[in-house]
Amino acid sequence: MRLSRYFLPILKEIPKEAEIVSHRLMLRAGMIRQQSAGIYSWLPLGKRVLDRVNAIVREEQNRAGAIEIMMPTIQSADLWMESGRYDDYGKEMLRIEDRQKRAMLYGPTNEEMVTDIFRSYVRSYKSLPLNLYHIQLKFRDEIRPRFGTMRSREFMMKDAYSFDIDKAAAVHSYNKMFVAYLRTFARLGLKAIPMRADTGPIGGDLSHEFIILASTGESEVFCHRDFMDFEIPGDDTDFDDVAGLQSTVDRWTSLYAATSEMHDADAFAAVPEHSKVSARGIEVGHIFYFGTKYSAPMKATVTGPDGKDHPVHMGSYGIGPTRLVPAIVEASHDEGGIIWPAGVAPFDAVIINMKAGDQACDAACEQVYAAMTAAGLDVLLDDTDERAGGKFATADLIGVPLQVIVGPRGIAAGEVEIKTRSTGERETLPLDAAINRLT
Numbered sequence: 001m002r003l004s005r006y007f008l009p010i011l012k013e014i015p016k017e018a019e020i021v022s023h024r025l026m027l028r029a030g031m032i033r034q035q036s037a038g039i040y041s042w043l044p045l046g047k048r049v050l051d052r053v054n055a056i057v058r059e060e061q062n063r064a065g066a067i068e069i070m071m072p073t074i075q076s077a078d079l080w081m082e083s084g085r086y087d088d089y090g091k092e093m094l095r096i097e098d099r100q101k102r103a104m105l106y107g108p109t110n111e112e113m114v115t116d117i118f119r120s121y122v123r124s125y126k127s128l129p130l131n132l133y134h135i136q137l138k139f140r141d142e143i144r145p146r147f148g149t150m151r152s153r154e155f156m157m158k159d160a161y162s163f164d165i166d167k168a169a170a171v172h173s174y175n176k177m178f179v180a181y182l183r184t185f186a187r188l189g190l191k192a193i194p195m196r197a198d199t200g201p202i203g204g205d206l207s208h209e210f211i212i213l214a215s216t217g218e219s220e221v222f223c224h225r226d227f228m229d230f231e232i233p234g235d236d237t238d239f240d241d242v243a244g245l246q247s248t249v250d251r252w253t254s255l256y257a258a259t260s261e262m263h264d265a266d267a268f269a270a271v272p273e274h275s276k277v278s279a280r281g282i283e284v285g286h287i288f289y290f291g292t293k294y295s296a297p298m299k300a301t302v303t304g305p306d307g308k309d310h311p312v313h314m315g316s317y318g319i320g321p322t323r324l325v326p327a328i329v330e331a332s333h334d335e336g337g338i339i340w341p342a343g344v345a346p347f348d349a350v351i352i353n354m355k356a357g358d359q360a361c362d363a364a365c366e367q368v369y370a371a372m373t374a375a376g377l378d379v380l381l382d383d384t385d386e387r388a389g390g391k392f393a394t395a396d397l398i399g400v401p402l403q404v405i406v407g408p409r410g411i412a413a414g415e416v417e418i419k420t421r422s423t424g425e426r427e428t429l430p431l432d433a434a435i436n437r438l439t
């Protein structure tokens with residue numbers, strides 16, 4: 001991508017409504033634009049990062065055996081009347097009337113709809129287990145949307161829903177998502193700790209929130225420090241190994257970790273003083289087992305091995321990609337701007353032409369650009385006529401992992417510079433050696 005033909009609306013002024021660093025940086029880097037309170041457009045740079053986050057989320061859902069579908073954003077109120085949640089959900093639900101005067105709503109979550117899909121097709125326990133997920137916009141009329149896309153009204157959610165014949169099978173489905181979440185957050189460069197959580201309006205009795213420690217987090221959390229160094233399950237994890245998954249989950253729930261709603265001061269007091277972490281956190285994921293809460297009233301039953309009808313045992317599993325992007329920025333930035341972990345970076349490298357229009361600089365930039373692109377890398381070439389200082393600032397701000405700096409003095413000596421954004425390390429190399437290194 002040539003920056004001269006791209007759309008990267010960098011903001012020079014720090015917008016004053018942005019209270020936290022991720023919100024400021026995402027606005028400055030031209031990633032998002034607020035369209036009305038808590039409703040955002042994703043601009044090209046932001047869209048690239050969001051797509052990469054979603055790709056990782058999707059890969060780990062698929063690896064754990066979940067199957068992707070796509071449900072609509074607009075739902076009929078009828079289903080919510082069946083489950084009894086239409087009245088309970090309150091003002092967070094955006095209620096809409098269509099031209100036929102039918103009660104509709106913009107989905108804040110999809111338990112009812114997916115239960116309806118399930119009951120329409122699945123008849124026998126032999127079709128279980130089943131886990132269906134989608135990555136789709138949600139709307140919740142948050143009383144206080146803030147912090148950019150961290151708490152917005154329209155936001156993206158990956159929501160998965162599992163169906164099993166009984167509680168034991170449902171717990172295995174829960175454990176699959178638990179492990180998939182550990183892997184997902186680790187691949188995003190985040191240390192997320194599963195914490196015992198309240199089930200809230202979703203209902204049920206087994207639930208964990210995945211929390212990232214951050215001073216700007218909205219939740220108050222308490223946990224054992226050792227979680228920070230726990231080993232993440234590998235990509236060779238066998239998701240069908242019931243006992244193996246259970247032991248991974250047991251280990252990850254063996255130490256104290258709870259949000260303020262579930263906090264037990266006496267239990268926390270037993271944690272050794274130097275291992276106590278009492279901090280703020282960002283909820284990036286939340287998983288629930290809620291049994292037959294929806295399947296019973298909505299009559300989602302299957303025939304069991306005993307020939308009788310049983311309401312299915314369900315769980316739901318949410319991750320917020322549009323919250324994860326700012327959460328990653330909160331966890332990974334410096335005074336100069338964002339530092340993207342390689343897995344989610346919008347580009348692999350940016351080539352900075354310090355003197356666009358200079359024949360030797362232009363030629364070297366084109367050569368590096370062509371070689372890296374041919375090697376399958378995603379490269380941004382800053383071929384604009386801005387001054388070098390501004391280009392360096394932009395490259396640091398947008399946080400691409402590698403910067404290839406091409407200037408007239410270096411090129412006269414046949415050399416270019418490679419800067420690693422995360423460490424600030426710089427290395428000067430002959431052009432050919434640099435191309436070798438980069439491809």
Ligand code: ATP
Nearest residue numbers: 149150151152155157283284285286318319320323
């Ligand atoms: P919160 O406590 O922050 O209001 P929640 O508990 O209401 O979140 P869940 O119903 O558990 O959210 O939804 C699953 C995930 O969706 C959350 O863990 C979070 O990552 C994301 N999410 C929820 N609400 C928002 C929001 N307003 N903006 C962005 N992401 C959100």
Ligand code: MG
Nearest residue numbers: 092140142200
């Ligand atoms: Mg909420």
Ligand code: MG
Nearest residue numbers: 200209283286
């Ligand atoms: Mg919550």
Ligand code: MG
Nearest residue numbers: 209283285286
């Ligand atoms: Mg939650």
